[in-house]
Amino acid sequence: MDWERALRSQRAHKLEPRLGRRLARLVFQQAGDYQEADFIPKPLVHELERKAPILSVAAVKTSRSKDKTVKVLLELADGARVESVLMRPSSRRWTACVSTQTGCPVGCPFCATGALGSGRGLTSEEISDQVLYWRRFLRREAPGEHLSNAVFMGMGEPFLNYEGLSGGLRTLLDQRLFGMGPSKISVSTAGLVPKMERFAEEFPGVNLAVSLHAADDALRDRLVPLNRTYPLSALAQVIKDFYTDEGRKVFLEYVVLPGVNDSEKDARELAAFVKSISVKLLQVNLLRRNPGGDAEEARRFQRRLKAEKLICTVRESLGLDIEAACGQLAAS
Ligand code: SF4
Numbered sequence: 001m002d003w004e005r006a007l008r009s010q011r012a013h014k015l016e017p018r019l020g021r022r023l024a025r026l027v028f029q030q031a032g033d034y035q036e037a038d039f040i041p042k043p044l045v046h047e048l049e050r051k052a053p054i055l056s057v058a059a060v061k062t063s064r065s066k067d068k069t070v071k072v073l074l075e076l077a078d079g080a081r082v083e084s085v086l087m088r089p090s091s092r093r094w095t096a097c098v099s100t101q102t103g104c105p106v107g108c109p110f111c112a113t114g115a116l117g118s119g120r121g122l123t124s125e126e127i128s129d130q131v132l133y134w135r136r137f138l139r140r141e142a143p144g145e146h147l148s149n150a151v152f153m154g155m156g157e158p159f160l161n162y163e164g165l166s167g168g169l170r171t172l173l174d175q176r177l178f179g180m181g182p183s184k185i186s187v188s189t190a191g192l193v194p195k196m197e198r199f200a201e202e203f204p205g206v207n208l209a210v211s212l213h214a215a216d217d218a219l220r221d222r223l224v225p226l227n228r229t230y231p232l233s234a235l236a237q238v239i240k241d242f243y244t245d246e247g248r249k250v251f252l253e254y255v256v257l258p259g260v261n262d263s264e265k266d267a268r269e270l271a272a273f274v275k276s277i278s279v280k281l282l283q284v285n286l287l288r289r290n291p292g293g294d295a296e297e298a299r300r301f302q303r304r305l306k307a308e309k310l311i312c313t314v315r316e317s318l319g320l321d322i323e324a325a326c327g328q329l330a331a332s
Pocket residue numbers: 104105106107108111112113114115154155156157190211
């Protein structure tokens with residue numbers, strides 16, 4: 001939804017600002033349609049439908065998991081496709097997992113999006129429209145339930161599409177539009193250090209998730225090839241220098257790959273890395289590899305970390321049966 005375009009039509013029809021605000025609430029927060037806006041003139045309703053359609057993305061295929069996760073394949077205006085996911089990590093919380101690119105050039109070997117290679121960056125509108133899509137979906141399929149959180153952990157490396165990401169985030173954070181709080185949003189990165197600095201300054205309070213996967217440079221060079229440009233020391237420094245503001249969480253994500261990054265030595269190195277950063281709201285999340293992994297692999301590494309006095313959580317893999325879990329998105 002391009003609200004600027006909608007505003008131009010509103011101005012041309014001399015709509016009172018208070019009615020424009022009411023319309024924004026209806027569209028973004030109540031996930032309603034223009035036709036429900038009986039407080040604005042009908043000719044404006046028709047013009048908005050033509051000139052500022054509510055969604056810039058169209059659902060092609062929907063898959064539903066037995067754990068309530070839903071995945072949608074979305075087609076964009078130029079025919080490109082991305083996947084987007086709705087998750088229910090707890091009974092009181094619905095979260096949208098948002099994609100920012102149609103592929104990804106970073107090439108992490110365990111990631112289906114990485115196997116697609118480079119894709120184009122999504123526009124700000126295509127990014128925030130994924131959240132709007134899920135709000136409208138919930139209104140239709142689970143009336144009374146509300147989408148409260150968004151994580152930028154779908155297809156693509158968000159910081160390689162900084163312009164689209166930042167525009168989409170501003171729309172989500174705008175209290176007149178989506179009205180989300182910064183603490184309800186997390187952006188994940190493989191470690192694009194210069195953009196991490198910029199993001200920290202431009203979006204205070206928005207959480208950061210770093211795809212770490214190894215705390216040894218030689219191993220991380222293989223698992224997250226971006227590490228060859230921005231090694232662990234640079235990653236630790238930017239977190240220490242820029243991510244210390246009150247209330248902002250920093251997550252370190254670690255996919256457990258048996259025989260690759262889950263030895264006692266790996267546990268020691270990860271514990272030392274975390275200690276070297278010592279940011280207050282830092283949390284380590286272990287993820288199982290998808291597909292084929294099991295939670296016990298992650299729990300075994302969790303015990304190794306506990307022996308190193310590092311407390312961490314094992315994140316549940318939601319949507320495995322519909323290929324919607326971490327590392328599985330590929331727009332197919
Ligand atoms: S894990 Fe993230 S950064 Fe790595 S290839 Fe996949 S989408 Fe790209």
